[in-house]
Amino acid sequence: xxxxxLEVLEYNKIIxxxxxxxxxxxxxxxxxxxxxxxxxxxxxxxxxxxxEAVNLKIRKGxxxxxxxxxxxxxxxxxxxxxxxxxxxxxxxxxILKVSRYLKEYFFTDxxxxxxxxxxxxxxxxSLYTNKGIEEKISSIILDDNTISDNASSTLLxxxxxxxxxxxxxxDKLNSFIHxxxxxxxxxxxxxTIRNDRYVIPIKSEYKNTVKGLIHDISSSGSSVxxxxxxxxxxNNKISSLKVEENIEIEKILKNLSDMLYDYCEPITNNLHIxxxxxxxxxxxxxxxxxxxxxxxxxxxxxxxxxxxxxxxIPKEKIVPINISIGDKFTSLVITGPNTxxxxxxxxxFGLMLLMAYSGIFIPCSENSSIYIFDNIFADIGDEQSIQxxxxxxxxxxxxxxxxxxTATSNSxxxxxxxxxxxxxxxxxxxxxxxxxxxHNLGSIALSTTHYQELKNFCLLTDxxxxxxxxxxxxxxxxxxxxxxxxxxxxxxxxxSRKLGLNTDILDTAKSLVNEDDTSIEELMKSIYDxxxxxxxxxxxxxxxxxxxxxxxxxxxxxxxxxxxxxxxxLDNAKNEARNIVLSAKEEANxxxxxxxxxxxxxxxNANNLTSANRLRNELNDKLQDINNSGxxxxxxxxxxxxxxxxxxxxxxxxxxxxxxxxxxxxNKNDKYKSKNISPEINVIGLNVDxxxxxxxxxxxxxxxxxxxxxxxxxxxxxxxxxxxxxQYLKSNSSVKSFRLGTFGEGEMGVTVVELN
Numbered sequence: 001x002x003x004x005x006l007e008v009l010e011y012n013k014i015i016x017x018x019x020x021x022x023x024x025x026x027x028x029x030x031x032x033x034x035x036x037x038x039x040x041x042x043x044x045x046x047x048x049x050x051x052e053a054v055n056l057k058i059r060k061g062x063x064x065x066x067x068x069x070x071x072x073x074x075x076x077x078x079x080x081x082x083x084x085x086x087x088x089x090x091x092x093x094x095i096l097k098v099s100r101y102l103k104e105y106f107f108t109d110x111x112x113x114x115x116x117x118x119x120x121x122x123x124x125x126s127l128y129t130n131k132g133i134e135e136k137i138s139s140i141i142l143d144d145n146t147i148s149d150n151a152s153s154t155l156l157x158x159x160x161x162x163x164x165x166x167x168x169x170x171d172k173l174n175s176f177i178h179x180x181x182x183x184x185x186x187x188x189x190x191x192t193i194r195n196d197r198y199v200i201p202i203k204s205e206y207k208n209t210v211k212g213l214i215h216d217i218s219s220s221g222s223s224v225x226x227x228x229x230x231x232x233x234x235n236n237k238i239s240s241l242k243v244e245e246n247i248e249i250e251k252i253l254k255n256l257s258d259m260l261y262d263y264c265e266p267i268t269n270n271l272h273i274x275x276x277x278x279x280x281x282x283x284x285x286x287x288x289x290x291x292x293x294x295x296x297x298x299x300x301x302x303x304x305x306x307x308x309x310x311x312x313i314p315k316e317k318i319v320p321i322n323i324s325i326g327d328k329f330t331s332l333v334i335t336g337p338n339t340x341x342x343x344x345x346x347x348x349f350g351l352m353l354l355m356a357y358s359g360i361f362i363p364c365s366e367n368s369s370i371y372i373f374d375n376i377f378a379d380i381g382d383e384q385s386i387q388x389x390x391x392x393x394x395x396x397x398x399x400x401x402x403x404x405x406t407a408t409s410n411s412x413x414x415x416x417x418x419x420x421x422x423x424x425x426x427x428x429x430x431x432x433x434x435x436x437x438x439h440n441l442g443s444i445a446l447s448t449t450h451y452q453e454l455k456n457f458c459l460l461t462d463x464x465x466x467x468x469x470x471x472x473x474x475x476x477x478x479x480x481x482x483x484x485x486x487x488x489x490x491x492x493x494x495x496s497r498k499l500g501l502n503t504d505i506l507d508t509a510k511s512l513v514n515e516d517d518t519s520i521e522e523l524m525k526s527i528y529d530x531x532x533x534x535x536x537x538x539x540x541x542x543x544x545x546x547x548x549x550x551x552x553x554x555x556x557x558x559x560x561x562x563x564x565x566x567x568x569x570l571d572n573a574k575n576e577a578r579n580i581v582l583s584a585k586e587e588a589n590x591x592x593x594x595x596x597x598x599x600x601x602x603x604x605n606a607n608n609l610t611s612a613n614r615l616r617n618e619l620n621d622k623l624q625d626i627n628n629s630g631x632x633x634x635x636x637x638x639x640x641x642x643x644x645x646x647x648x649x650x651x652x653x654x655x656x657x658x659x660x661x662x663x664x665x666x667n668k669n670d671k672y673k674s675k676n677i678s679p680e681i682n683v684i685g686l687n688v689d690x691x692x693x694x695x696x697x698x699x700x701x702x703x704x705x706x707x708x709x710x711x712x713x714x715x716x717x718x719x720x721x722x723x724x725x726x727q728y729l730k731s732n733s734s735v736k737s738f739r740l741g742t743f744g745e746g747e748m749g750v751t752v753v754e755l756n
Contacts, residue, residue: 001036005378009350009414011036013312014360021285024068026271027278034279036357040372044297045119046359051294052117053284054361059112063281064105068098068274071267078264083250084257087144092260092267093137099270100129102277120280123273128266137256147249155248162241169198169234176200176228185210187223196242197235199225283360292361296369301410301444302326303353306365310348311355319480323349326371329465331435331445333458335487336469341480342448343380345469346414349446350378353412373412373444377403380416393421400434409442418447418454428453439463455487574689677701680711688724695725696732699755703734708755711741716749725751 006012015031022028037043057063069091074084084092106114106124114121140151149156170191176182177189177200185206191198194215201223202210212228227235260267286292290311304327307320323345325332334342352362356370379399396417403413419431428451435454438445458464470481493506681698683691695712702710714721729738734756741750 001038001375002377005376006035006354008378008380009347009354009376010312011351011354014351014355014358017311018282018286018360021282022278023065023282024274024278025070026068026275027282030275030279031282034358036354036376038357038372038374040297040299043357043359043372047294047297047356047361049119049280050283050287050359050361052120053280054288056106056117056120057281057284057288060105060109063277064101065098065274065278065281068271069094071095071271075264075268078257078260081261082257083254084260085144086141086147086253089137089253089256089260090141090144093134095267095270095274096128096130096134098274099127100131100134102274103127103129120277123277123280126269126273128263128270130263133259133263136259140252140256147252151252152248155245155252158241158245158248162238162245165234165238165241166198169231169238172231172234173198173200173228176230182210187218192225194225194227196239197227198231199227202226280359283358287361290361290363292355292363293366293368295356295362295364296367298369298371300326301371302369303349303371303444304367304369305349305352305362306368308348308352308368309363310344310351311363312351313344320365321345321348321480321482323467323482323484325446325465326444329463330443331439331447331458331464332467332484333435333454333464334446334448334467334469334482335450335455341469341482343416344480345482346378346380346416346446346448350376350412350414371444374408374410375406376412376414377407378414378416379403380414393427396421404434404437407438407441407443411443413438413443413445413447415445415447418449419451420449424451427451432457435464458487571689677705677707679707679709680713682713683721683725684713684715686721688721691721691725692728695728699732699734699753703755708736708753710753710755711746712751712753713746713749714751716747722748722751729753 015034018031018034019028022031037046053063071088071091074088074092077084077088103124106112106117106120140148142148147155149159173191177186177191183189185202187201187203191200193199197215199215201218202225204217204222204224207214207224207226210226210228212226213232214224214226216225217223218225290309302325304324306322308323309315309318309320319341323332334345336342352364353370353373353376356362357372362368362370377399379396400415407413415434418434419427421427422430428449431447431449431451431454435445435447435457455466458466465484466487467482467484468486470483493510497503497506677698679702681695683694686694691714699710702708712725714725716722726738729735729751736754736756738751738753741747741752745752
């Protein structure tokens with residue numbers, strides 16, 4: 001795509017905005033060469049990169065990257081087997097650290113599914129990391145100018161000797177400064193360094209008195225800095241040791257540099273990847289800030305922007321537009337007054353596509369769709385070519401000549417003020433001819449114009465459509481609304497009247513206008529207004545339907561909640577009832593056991609009779625408590641009574657007489673009926689609560705009949721019924737033990753129970 005078209009559509013301004021989002025110098029370098037792609041595969045890949053980056057930021061937070069050092073010079077030196085400086089080594093280490101941080105950011109979370117990010121996964125996997133090299137260099141080089149004492153044993157030994165020698169010098173010079181002999185010669189009692197040698201400041205008048213070498217004179221000339229002869233040897237020793245130190249440091253730096261020679265390519269590759277990732281995330285962050293969306297890419301050569309917003313216009317001023325082309329028509333002609341937003345519409349349309357073609361989300365609503373054109377041409381603006389001395393008309397035609405010679409059936413053409421700058425009749429006919437050329441070629445074309453002839457042409461020709469930029473006559477302000485299907489009016493008369501032009505002039509001007517043209521425009525505007533009203537009413541109906549559906553769903557949820565609550569209450573009632581039964585049976589069984597002991601006793605003395613009466617009263621009280629606890633407990637009392645009717649039928653006439661006073665009736669035939677009880681009960685198909693109720697009664701009957709062991713057939717199934725039965729058997733005092741059936745007994749589908 002020609003660079004001048006990018007400039008006209010303000011693509012470079014988008015690049016300038018993106019530059020603020022790049023964190024690294026190499027990311028910014030990549031951005032400076034960013035250009036739109038014009039093939040579907042490349043555009044899809046770029047957009048999916050951005051989409052993955054947006055989703056990754058949502059999932060894992062901000063991308064952990066900041067400015068990195070430019071190590072290109074150091075890499076060049078490495079490739080030439082040079083010895084790197086401490087600064088160079090630290091900066092290469094910084095790249096390795098950043099690479100490791102990025103890799104950890106993406107891969108360390110075990111719960112994070114990297115398969116959702118196939119494109120970014122490739123980038124992060126390609127990063128080379130070497131924590132061993134990082135740590136070694138960082139431990140040896142403390143800053144740009146400092147090598148650690150522990151870099152080598154030799155370096156440590158040399159520096160220890162230097163420190164020892166320096167201390168000896170200080171001791172000698174301190175003695176010199178504070179001695180009675182020399183203290184009067186001293187300007188200040190300090191030790192300083194000149195030319196890397198330790199010296200002391202001597203008053204200038206005594207410079208010949210103190211034996212030594214003068215290294216410097218103060219600016220005032222009052223002091224000379226002398227190295228006393230007594231520390232010559234020690235200073236010389238330190239100088240020699242420092243030479244050895246530098247040689248050892250050179251060896252250490254060479255070893256570290258040697259360690260990096262084999263990693264020039266991986267580290268260079270890391271730089272490229274960091275730059276790529278930086279640019280991808282810059283696009284993602286910019287896309288988020290402009291509320292951009294991932295557009296749908298279609299193969300049907302149409303574009304549909306829903307609530308499109310020009311990204312360079314402030315949010316508080318922009319008016320979103322809906323614009324679609326390529327489906328029902330391939331050429332759209334936009335008319336309306338100057339400053340009505342026609343040119344902005346062209347720029348918005350073109351710039352949105354260029355952004356998408358560069359992998360940047362577009363500021364539209366969801367479901368906006370784009371087509372990948374092979375080129376975008378734009379003739380926008382009225383700048384004249386000063387060098388070629390071309391008029392406005394000539395400048396436009398020169399651009400159009402280039403476009404007609406280059407465009408294909410898959411090109412997009414944007415033409416502003418087509419045919420302007422010349423005779424209106426000739427200009428209008430030329431504009432129609434140009435648009436027909438592009439239509440016949442198969443290109444998609446958007447143009448703006450003032451010509452009435454183009455409006456009429458679009459009304460009568462298939463493949464062409466009118467559009468207009470709405471204008472608020474009362475306030476003399478454009479609304480920037482785009483009305484597709486309606487030819488626009490220049491509103492020259494209305495604007496002139498509003499500004500106070502003479503009425504006679506306006507009336508005369510109106511009389512010269514073809515009434516058919518104005519009637520058609522008014523009719524089309526009336527139809528459009530009706531359409532808008534219908535759309536508003538339909539939207540209102542839709543809102544009401546949504547509210548109704550929401551209310552219906554809410555009512556259904558409330559109904560379901562009530563049913564759920566009802567089930568919970570019933571389940572709780574069943575559980576409560578069963579607990580009451582179990583508790584009552586436990587106490588009844590305890591009383592019955594005591595009565596059995598009295599029955600088995602050989603003596604029917606008064607104490608035994610008294611005990612039996614007391615137990616009988618306890619049993620009656622328990623039944624009375626259960627009766628008082630609720631209307632739904634009668635069944636429980638009946639079950640208890642059935643158990644008691646047989647257990648309390650004692651041979652002892654006195655005891656029988658006493659218990660009969662407890663208002664409980666006994667059926668002496670029950671013990672004979674119990675002999676017919678089956679040693680097996682089948683509860684397959686019942687739920688747990690119903691099965692336990694049946695089993696509970698069955699076990700009571702078996703206890704009375706002294707029938708043991710018994711078999712409970714519950715089936716295998718999911719095991720829920722079996723587990724519920726086993727829990728119940730554990731709490732039943734009449735159960736001595738239980739086990740699952742063995743081979744031939746039903747195995748997992750049967751439980752064999754031993755009763756007391």
